[in-house]
Amino acid sequence: xxxxxTELELEAYLDEALGPPDMAAIEAELRHSHxxxxxLAAINSRRxxxxxxxxxxxxxxxxxxxxxxxxGSFLLGVLEQDEAAYIQFHVDVVACRACHANLxxxxxxxxxxxxxxxxxxxxxxxxxxxxxxxxxT
Numbered sequence: 001x002x003x004x005x006t007e008l009e010l011e012a013y014l015d016e017a018l019g020p021p022d023m024a025a026i027e028a029e030l031r032h033s034h035x036x037x038x039x040l041a042a043i044n045s046r047r048x049x050x051x052x053x054x055x056x057x058x059x060x061x062x063x064x065x066x067x068x069x070x071x072g073s074f075l076l077g078v079l080e081q082d083e084a085a086y087i088q089f090h091v092d093v094v095a096c097r098a099c100h101a102n103l104x105x106x107x108x109x110x111x112x113x114x115x116x117x118x119x120x121x122x123x124x125x126x127x128x129x130x131x132x133x134x135x136x137t
Contacts, residue, residue, distance in 0.1 A: 001053040004029060005036070008055065010043055062098060066090065066095045071102050073112060 005013075005026060012018045013026045029036055047056070058064065066074070066087050073079050074087045091099050 007043065010036075010040055010054055011053075012059060014040065014043060014047075015056070016097065019097070026099045034058075062096075064090065064094075065096060065099050068106070069103055071099065072106050075103065075106055 009018065010026070013023060016023070018026070025034075030040070038086065066083075068078070070083070070087065074084055077084075079087070087099075090096050091103060
């Protein structure tokens with residue numbers, strides 16, 4: 001029987017770097033395939049032994065992901081056209097779940113009212129007030 005998933009796809013699965021449909025397909029297959037479970041265990045064993053491919057390192061450390069600051073600038077529409085196009089491609093075509101989640105969080109924060117921001121900041125301050133040092137005079 002031909003393997004349904006490549007080792008590259010399984011590595012991406014372990015890194016949670018696949019889109020939801022691909023993640024779900026592997027999870028569904030894992031319920032029925034002892035061979036697939038063993039294949040994933042072998043990949044994990046190799047990783048635990050310190051053997052990593054360049055692709056694994058690249059994915060695990062999200063080297064191709066824009067920073068949160070870049071994502072914020074993207075939402076504000078202030079990036080150069082090439083950089084904005086890359087982010088659009090990264091989120092829409094590559095379907096990077098981490099960047100998509102960051103963008104959604106930034107959109108929610110952008111939509112917050114000024115009053116809710118003030119309330120949240122005051123809660124942060126109130127929760128840490130006893131931990132702040134007072135100047136000794």
